[in-house]
Amino acid sequence: MGTRTAAQRRADARISYQERFAACPANRLLDRIGDKWVAVVVKELAGGPRRYGELARAIAGASQKMLTETLRGLERDGLVARTVTPAVPVRVDYALTPLGRSLLPVMDAVHDWAEQNIARIDDAREEYDTRQG
Amino acid sequence: MGTRTAAQRRADARISYQERFAACPANRLLDRIGDKWVAVVVKELAGGPRRYGELARAIAGASQKMLTETLRGLERDGLVARTVTPAVPVRVDYALTPLGRSLLPVMDAVHDWAEQNIARIDDAREEYDTRQG
DNA sequence: CCGCATCCGTCCCGATACTG
DNA sequence: CAGTATCGGGACGGATGCGG
Numbered sequence: 001m002g003t004r005t006a007a008q009r010r011a012d013a014r015i016s017y018q019e020r021f022a023a024c025p026a027n028r029l030l031d032r033i034g035d036k037w038v039a040v041v042v043k044e045l046a047g048g049p050r051r052y053g054e055l056a057r058a059i060a061g062a063s064q065k066m067l068t069e070t071l072r073g074l075e076r077d078g079l080v081a082r083t084v085t086p087a088v089p090v091r092v093d094y095a096l097t098p099l100g101r102s103l104l105p106v107m108d109a110v111h112d113w114a115e116q117n118i119a120r121i122d123d124a125r126e127e128y129d130t131r132q133g
Numbered sequence: 134m135g136t137r138t139a140a141q142r143r144a145d146a147r148i149s150y151q152e153r154f155a156a157c158p159a160n161r162l163l164d165r166i167g168d169k170w171v172a173v174v175v176k177e178l179a180g181g182p183r184r185y186g187e188l189a190r191a192i193a194g195a196s197q198k199m200l201t202e203t204l205r206g207l208e209r210d211g212l213v214a215r216t217v218t219p220a221v222p223v224r225v226d227y228a229l230t231p232l233g234r235s236l237l238p239v240m241d242a243v244h245d246w247a248e249q250n251i252a253r254i255d256d257a258r259e260e261y262d263t264r265q266g
Numbered sequence: 267c268c269g270c271a272t273c274c275g276t277c278c279c280g281a282t283a284c285t286g
Numbered sequence: 287c288a289g290t291a292t293c294g295g296g297a298c299g300g301a302t303g304c305g306g
């Protein structure tokens with residue numbers, strides 16, 4: 001011992017890298033907003049508070065499970081506020097917090113770039129695909 | 134027949150929604166830049182062209198497979214250019230295309246927001262977790 | 267040096283059924 | 287109305303070995 005194999009050194013390097021990677025704010029944010037349903041939910045809530053059922057109908061593509069999990073995650077991160085009104089039947093509202101609203105310009109930047117450049121990406125993709133079958 | 138069950142109607146609604154979802158430029162872009170290694174690779178290439186081996190060493194956390202797949206995906210989308218120099222041994226360089234460079238401000242916006250607000254997210258998360266064990 | 271092929275574990279996500 | 291519980295398929299991502 002005292003010496004390590006190349007594989008061990010690579011593994012160690014990877015682990016320490018993973019730690020720094022996980023600590024990087026930008027990566028963590030992308031992990032969050034890259035979640036499949038976050039963008040749509042945030043966009044929907046940008047128009048004001050919504051009840052759970054309203055979201056479920058507006059975002060028909062998401063299963064109940066994914067919608068709930070997405071909302072829970074956003075709530076945990078302080079981007080969305082969940083308000084329970086005890087009544088019969090129960091009423092639950094979701095709304096963006098100030099922190100969540102501060103994220104909207106970033107989402108808009110992403111959205112705008114996508115609108116303007118998606119055609120170029122599609123072209124590049126098509127050419128790439130035809131070039132190599 | 135002629136009538137459909139509620140389950141069928143829901144399934145249909147979900148499918149048509151999925152199609153619109155997949156067609157939305159912003160979602161497609163997030164799908165791309167949300168990929169685990171895209172952000173780091175783009176950031177690395179922002180500093181100029183890099184050889185494959187340089188990228189592999191700089192991004193020690195990614196396996197060879199993921200690095201190659203990420204680069205291929207970016208190349209397919211026209212965000213990265215791949216240049217092969219026939220020699221012995223072969224030399225391969227990767228660089229951002231103009232389209233890829235136009236994405237940098239967007240990535241910066243994400244990065245800046247993350248830098249400024251990640252602490253708030255961490256606080257919210259900690260409070261949420263302690264509140265409900 | 268650069269990358270592909272293969273195998274394999276994990277975890278995301280959807281479908282379904284049940285609760286208060 | 288607003289969830290929770292559980293199960294299963296399939297994609298994602300990592301390790302390893304071979305090929306040009």
